[in-house]
Amino acid sequence: MSPPIIPSSPALMLVTNEAGHILSRCGREERLSGMVPEGRTLAEFLGEEPSRQLLARQSGPQRLLWRAPTPEGGEPTVWHLWSQPLVGGGALVCVSMPEAQSSEVPVARERRITRELLRPSGDLLGEQRAFMLAVLDADPSLVYVKDRQGRFVFANKALASAYGTTPDELVFHRPDEVHSKEEELQVFDEIDQRVFATLAELRQLERFTRKDGTVGWYDTLKRPLVAPSGELFVLGITVDITERVRMEQLLHDTNQRLELAVKAGNLGLWDWHVETGRVYLSPVWKAQLGYEAHELPDTFDTWNDSLHPEDRGRVLQVVQDYVKDASLGDRFLNEFRMRTKDGAWRWIAGYGVVVRDAQGQGIRVTGCHLDITERRQREQEAELRRANARLEQLARMKDEFLANMSHELRTPLNAVLGQAEAMAEGIFGQVTEQQRSALQTIDESGRHLLSLINDVLDIAKSNAGRLELELEQVPVEEVCQESLRLVREQARRKKISVAYSSDGEVQYLHADRRRLRQIFLNLLSNAMKFTPEGGRIGLEVTSREAGEAVAFSIWDTGPGVAREDVQRIFEPFVQLDAGLTRQNEGSGLGLALVRRFVDLHHGMLEVDSEVGRGSRFTVVLPVGEPGADEVPAARGDSPGDEPASAGVSADSLSRRTVVLADDSEANTRHLHSYLVAHGYAVRIARDGLEAVRLCREVQPTLVLMDIQMPRLDGLEAIRHLRADHVTARIPIIALTALAMPGDRERCLEAGANEYLSKPVRLRQVLEVMRRFEARA
Numbered sequence: 183m184s185p186p187i188i189p190s191s192p193a194l195m196l197v198t199n200e201a202g203h204i205l206s207r208c209g210r211e212e213r214l215s216g217m218v219p220e221g222r223t224l225a226e227f228l229g230e231e232p233s234r235q236l237l238a239r240q241s242g243p244q245r246l247l248w249r250a251p252t253p254e255g256g257e258p259t260v261w262h263l264w265s266q267p268l269v270g271g272g273a274l275v276c277v278s279m280p281e282a283q284s285s286e287v288p289v290a291r292e293r294r295i296t297r298e299l300l301r302p303s304g305d306l307l308g309e310q311r312a313f314m315l316a317v318l319d320a321d322p323s324l325v326y327v328k329d330r331q332g333r334f335v336f337a338n339k340a341l342a343s344a345y346g347t348t349p350d351e352l353v354f355h356r357p358d359e360v361h362s363k364e365e366e367l368q369v370f371d372e373i374d375q376r377v378f379a380t381l382a383e384l385r386q387l388e389r390f391t392r393k394d395g396t397v398g399w400y401d402t403l404k405r406p407l408v409a410p411s412g413e414l415f416v417l418g419i420t421v422d423i424t425e426r427v428r429m430e431q432l433l434h435d436t437n438q439r440l441e442l443a444v445k446a447g448n449l450g451l452w453d454w455h456v457e458t459g460r461v462y463l464s465p466v467w468k469a470q471l472g473y474e475a476h477e478l479p480d481t482f483d484t485w486n487d488s489l490h491p492e493d494r495g496r497v498l499q500v501v502q503d504y505v506k507d508a509s510l511g512d513r514f515l516n517e518f519r520m521r522t523k524d525g526a527w528r529w530i531a532g533y534g535v536v537v538r539d540a541q542g543q544g545i546r547v548t549g550c551h552l553d554i555t556e557r558r559q560r561e562q563e564a565e566l567r568r569a570n571a572r573l574e575q576l577a578r579m580k581d582e583f584l585a586n587m588s589h590e591l592r593t594p595l596n597a598v599l600g601q602a603e604a605m606a607e608g609i610f611g612q613v614t615e616q617q618r619s620a621l622q623t624i625d626e627s628g629r630h631l632l633s634l635i636n637d638v639l640d641i642a643k644s645n646a647g648r649l650e651l652e653l654e655q656v657p658v659e660e661v662c663q664e665s666l667r668l669v670r671e672q673a674r675r676k677k678i679s680v681a682y683s684s685d686g687e688v689q690y691l692h693a694d695r696r697r698l699r700q701i702f703l704n705l706l707s708n709a710m711k712f713t714p715e716g717g718r719i720g721l722e723v724t725s726r727e728a729g730e731a732v733a734f735s736i737w738d739t740g741p742g743v744a745r746e747d748v749q750r751i752f753e754p755f756v757q758l759d760a761g762l763t764r765q766n767e768g769s770g771l772g773l774a775l776v777r778r779f780v781d782l783h784h785g786m787l788e789v790d791s792e793v794g795r796g797s798r799f800t801v802v803l804p805v806g807e808p809g810a811d812e813v814p815a816a817r818g819d820s821p822g823d824e825p826a827s828a829g830v831s832a833d834s835l836s837r838r839t840v841v842l843a844d845d846s847e848a849n850t851r852h853l854h855s856y857l858v859a860h861g862y863a864v865r866i867a868r869d870g871l872e873a874v875r876l877c878r879e880v881q882p883t884l885v886l887m888d889i890q891m892p893r894l895d896g897l898e899a900i901r902h903l904r905a906d907h908v909t910a911r912i913p914i915i916a917l918t919a920l921a922m923p924g925d926r927e928r929c930l931e932a933g934a935n936e937y938l939s940k941p942v943r944l945r946q947v948l949e950v951m952r953r954f955e956a957r958a
Contacts, residue, residue: 192276193261195313197320198224200271202237208313214250214277224275228263236265236275248277269421270322319349324400324420327407328374332356335415346393363391373404377416381406388420399427450551454482456505456544461485470530470553472523490519490527497532504536505544512536517554529558591635593919596941597848599628603944604852609859632941651694651782653806658691658732659684662721665702673710673719681720688725688732692806697779702734704776705799709738713796730805737798743791776801838955839863839880843873843896844888844917849940853886856944862951870894874902877909884951889918889929897932904933913954917942 194209202224218227225233228248236244244265264276318325324341326334334341334352342349345360352360358367366389373386383405390398400420407417443449450467454460461482465475471488478484489497497518504514516532534549602624605613613621666682673680691698702721709719722735776799780787783803791797840862844850854864865880867873871894877885885903889896896916903909916929919940926937936950 192264192278194218194277195310196224196275196277197268197313197317198237198272198275200237202233205272206313206316208309209277217250232263236263237273268317268321270320272320274317322422324418324422326418326420328416328418330378330414332371332374341420344390344392344398361391366390373402374416377404377406378414381414387423398422398424400424448553450553451549452485452551453546453548455546467551470528470551471520477523488520490521493518501534501547504534505547508538508542508544512538528553529555591631591919593846593849593940595628595632595635596919597846597852599625599632599941600849600852600856600944602628604856604859607856607859607944609852609855628941651697653692653694655690656693656695656698658688658723659686661695661699662702662723662734665699665706666721668703669706669710676710676713677715678710678713679718681718682722683720684723685725687729688723688805690805691732691803693783693803694779697782698803701776701779701801702736704773705736705801708773709736709740709797709799712740713738714740726802731802732805733800733802735798735800737796739796742793742795742797743789744793745791838883839865840951841865841867841873841876841880841882841885843867843870843885843891843899845869845891846888849888853944853947856948860948868892870896870899870902873899874906874909877903877912878906881908882912884954885912885914886917886947887914887934889916889925897928900929900932900934915947915950915954917947 192209194207194214196204196218197206198204204218204222204224204227207218223233224236227233228236232246232248235246238244244263246263248261248263250261262278264278266274268274319339321338322340323338324344325336325338326341327336329335333354333356335354337349337352339349342352345352345357347360357370361367369386369388373384376382377384383403386402386404388400388402390400392398399422401423402418402420404416404418407415409415445466448466448470450470451462451464452467453462459482461480461484463478463480463484468475468478471478486494486498497516500514500516504510504512512535514534514536516534518530518532519527520530522528531552531554532549533552534547536544537546537548539545602621604610606618606621606625662682662684666680670680706719706721713719717739719736719738722733722737724733724735725731726733777787780801780803785801785803788800788802789797790800838861840857842850842853842857842864844853844866845868850866854866857864865876865882867876869891873885873887873891873896874894876882887896887900891899894902896918900914900916903912903914913935914933915936915938916934917938917940918925918929925939929937935954938947938950
């Protein structure tokens with residue numbers, strides 16, 4: 183701000199504060215000076231309206247006319263009033279005579295009066311100079327004049343105070359004589375020289391270290407000043423803006439921290455003025471959805487249209503409720519999905535704050551968006567892990583239940599089948615044909631119940647991933663005939679004819695014989711079960727892929743399967759005939775097991791069925807390459823075959839002792855009788871400890887060891903026997919109702935030589951015993 187330009191020849195000069203109180207006065211018009219006693223206000227001197235206009239804070243000086251009061255009867259005098267606002271408040275007010283028109287006052291006269299005012303004329307000039315110095319010293323701005331040598335020729339009190347001295351001490355000194363900051367002095371001097379060189383006004387933001395060491399910032403305006411003698415000076419007016427700079431820096435730092443926090447948190451800012459509908463969406467907000475800032479307009483529809491349709495109603499309702507109802511509070515949180523530019527959906531947490539008017543109505547809502555997709559995914563994964571853990575726990579509980587139920591079912595079933603088998607063989611005396619027929623019914627029903635239990639266990643093993651194959655070279659013709667023999671009797675009773683055909687090109691198949699036979703039996707049993715009396719079923723064997731694969735087709739003339747039901751019949755426990763009026767029994771596991779056994783053999787399962795015309799199930803298996811040391815051999819281990827003797831006579835067996843360890847009286851009774859009938863001496867142990875003691879005493883030829891027994895279970899008993907050098911080499915057959923995944927491995931790991939799962943045919947037990955006898 184430049185110093186005030188005072189009108190020439192003022193009759194009276196006044197300095198006021200912001201309230202209009204007159205602080206000082208000077209002038210050559212005694213009548214006017216007498217009208218302004220100390221302590222009066224400008225309004226009391228000039229009147230309310232002129233005072234208000236002169237004190238108005240405007241950018242430039244104010245000018246108006248004023249009629250001064252005169253004695254009674256006198257003509258009022260008209261004066262010119264002029265005011266200039268001062269920095270820091272208040273004003274400089276000058277009262278002067280009206281200027282005469284140029285036609286009335288010669289130009290020379292005007293110059294003469296001006297010169298007289300400038301010429302030293304005693305007290306008047308001194309008063310005017312003192313008043314002007316008072317005005318400049320009252321200004322908080324730093325006002326100064328410097329010559330070409332950089333010396334101060336004038337300095338007001340504000341400048342001298344900044345240097346820590348007085349104006350008189352500062353005049354005729356260079357800044358470097360009173361200031362030690364070289365970099366600041368260099369800036370001051372450079373600006374001065376530019377003003378001298380260009381004769382142009384310059385404005386500069388300057389840093390200045392005060393005498394007390396504090397740093398201030400100043401807005402400096404420098405301009406050339408020509409003296410009446412023609413000498414050139416630099417006039418400087420500097421305003422202290424330290425507080426403003428500090429506040430700007432504070433605002434800048436705050437904004438920068440906010441910007442960094444927004445970037446670090448990837449926060450998308452938004453702002454919505456409810457009344458005007460004006461919306462602001464930050465670049466980060468748009469970037470969260472994959473857009474550049476210019477690609478989305480800042481509108482409410484942009485936000486609304488991006489919301490997931492399932493979330494939109496809920497989210498909008500929450501915002502509206504908080505805007506209308508102050509009792510809910512001012513802060514809210516929404517979690518919802520938003521569509522990105524590429525069409526994907528991202529999870530967003532929307533934090534909002536409501537600004538309310540005096541009546542509590544929301545007039546503005548602002549907040550931020552935070553992308554929480556990864557957090558949501560982690561939560562979903564954690565929930566999935568918890569669900570999987572619960573499922574695994576349920577699976578373990580199911581396996582434990584099946585294992586326990588299997589044991590509980592197999593143990594009495596073993597006794598039933600064993601007693602029936604022993605009675606049928608005449609172990610307890612001769613039986614009549616009628617009794618033999620009844621025993622056959624008991625055996626068939628027991629075997630059917632056993633097959634259902636085995637199916638359930640096989641499904642459990644498959645689900646647990648523990649269903650394994652025992653691969654060997656299987657004679658194709660032999661296993662097919664075995665399977666057909668097992669269903670022919672039932673087919674004969676239903677008057678169903680059974681056909682068989684083979685091209686004979688594939689003689690051996692690398693497969694699990696027991697599982698392969700189970701595939702054929704399940705398919706043949708289904709074909710026979712659903713084929714009405716007088717119908718036909720059959721098994722066809724053909725080679726495929728130039729002998730690299732073989733196809734087994736089981737067909738029937740039954741009711742067939744609808745196309746939409748084909749996939750369902752391979753699901754566990756699914757039966758198409760499942761109502762209360764169902765005509766065919768079964769567990770619904772047969773075809774599910776067929777598919778899993780085929781998958782384990784890396785084969786394919788084909789289904790061709792037509793409602794009313796029958797079905798054809800074709801199992802295609804790779805033949806596989808036999809190893810060099812594999813010799814194909816027939817196995818006569820079907821339930822209907824009598825096991826071959828291992829070459830040991832009954833006389834030699836009569837000298838053999840067997841320890842039978844089992845806590846079930848029903849199981850030991852028939853097995854004891856059966857083994858005694860075949861020439862064995864049998865010693866019975868009711869728990870594991872007794873079994874270990876008997877083995878040490880009699881050193882038997884073989885041990886039949888149950889697993890679940892009191893005091894010491896079978897697994898621990900086996901380990902005790904293997905740890906004792908006296909009993910370490912005795913063959914041990916684990917004969918148990920435990921048939922769940924891993925039970926066989928546990929028994930063999932404990933030291934058993936063989937594992938048989940109850941219920942088991944007595945002839946099968948005898949065959950295994952004779953095998954160990956032959957090895958001995």
